[in-house]
Amino acid sequence: LPRGDCSLSRLLRRLLSARRSLEICLFAFSSPQLGRAVQLLHRRGVRVRVVTDAQYMGLQGSQIGLLRHAGIQVRHDQENGYMHHKFAIVDRRMLITGSLNWTTQAIQTNRENVLVVEDAEYVKPFLDEFERIWEEYNPIHYRFF
Amino acid sequence: LPRGDCSLSRLLRRLLSARRSLEICLFAFSSPQLGRAVQLLHRRGVRVRVVTDAQYMGLQGSQIGLLRHAGIQVRHDQENGYMHHKFAIVDRRMLITGSLNWTTQAIQTNRENVLVVEDAEYVKPFLDEFERIWEEYNPIHYRFF
Numbered sequence: 001l002p003r004g005d006c007s008l009s010r011l012l013r014r015l016l017s018a019r020r021s022l023e024i025c026l027f028a029f030s031s032p033q034l035g036r037a038v039q040l041l042h043r044r045g046v047r048v049r050v051v052t053d054a055q056y057m058g059l060q061g062s063q064i065g066l067l068r069h070a071g072i073q074v075r076h077d078q079e080n081g082y083m084h085h086k087f088a089i090v091d092r093r094m095l096i097t098g099s100l101n102w103t104t105q106a107i108q109t110n111r112e113n114v115l116v117v118e119d120a121e122y123v124k125p126f127l128d129e130f131e132r133i134w135e136e137y138n139p140i141h142y143r144f145f
Numbered sequence: 146l147p148r149g150d151c152s153l154s155r156l157l158r159r160l161l162s163a164r165r166s167l168e169i170c171l172f173a174f175s176s177p178q179l180g181r182a183v184q185l186l187h188r189r190g191v192r193v194r195v196v197t198d199a200q201y202m203g204l205q206g207s208q209i210g211l212l213r214h215a216g217i218q219v220r221h222d223q224e225n226g227y228m229h230h231k232f233a234i235v236d237r238r239m240l241i242t243g244s245l246n247w248t249t250q251a252i253q254t255n256r257e258n259v260l261v262v263e264d265a266e267y268v269k270p271f272l273d274e275f276e277r278i279w280e281e282y283n284p285i286h287y288r289f290f
Contacts, residue, residue: 079256081255081256082251082255083256084244084251084257085244085256085257087244087258097258098243099244105226106229109226109227110227110229111222111228115242115267122260129258
């Protein structure tokens with residue numbers, strides 16, 4: 001709930017605790033600091049997978065191109081609706097979710113909330129949703145007109 | 146996580162279980178069904194308080210004007226940033242939070258999540274945040290230029 005650098009550093013600390021896997025499912029991802037953290041985890045050998053929204057990912061400042069360039073797997077929706085989730089899962093046991101998109105405006109300026117949950121009963125539905133989306137957004141299913 | 150009428154009816158059921166109080170803290174509120182449910186609770190004598198975002202509340206389709214017209218107390222931010230929360234608290238014990246704004250597009254079309262939590266350790270920070278915002282957005286503090 002606190003804004004600014006304090007909430008950013010807490011979020012970074014949670015993310016950088018990942019040792020095996022990181023699933024990210026974000027409507028908007030443009031924070032350079034969080035982008036660098038995700039790239040660092042990828043270089044450390046953590047399995048990083050990112051799902052994002054097709055409309056937002058092409059906007060200026062989006063980190064998605066940089067993540068792909070670094071070799072990180074990214075998939076996006078191909079629907080009219082928004083892929084509006086804002087969650088991440090660390091090592092399949094820690095869920096980070098809330099109203100916060102990973103953008104500088106959201107971190108510095110908005111009123112936002114971030115919940116960190118480790119109870120399996122809450123983490124499991126988000127893991128299941130991630131795997132469902134990951135398969136649904138597999139490029140082999142893309143439609144071309 | 147499921148979309149459409151199923152998730153709407155589940156959300157309605159949770160809200161309509163309110164007997165004493167309902168705090169709503171929403172970036173965007175334009176769903177007519179949810180608007181009617183909130184008005185019904187107000188008429189039943191539930192203490193309803195709404196916090197919303199100043200930029201969004203004037204948009205076409207917003208329910209905020211109707212809620213105010215019905216006599217429900219609404220306060221809004223007066224900041225540049227967004228009041229981006231999307232949560233409600235029923236009877237000070239059930240937290241409903243996630244990525245979902247209460248709009249028809251979000252309910253019908255987007256990929257969204259809604260968490261329902263009754264553990265006090267999670268509910269308390271959201272209640273505290275609501276009371277902090279409620280005071281901060283008290284009209285007696287509005288600045289006029």
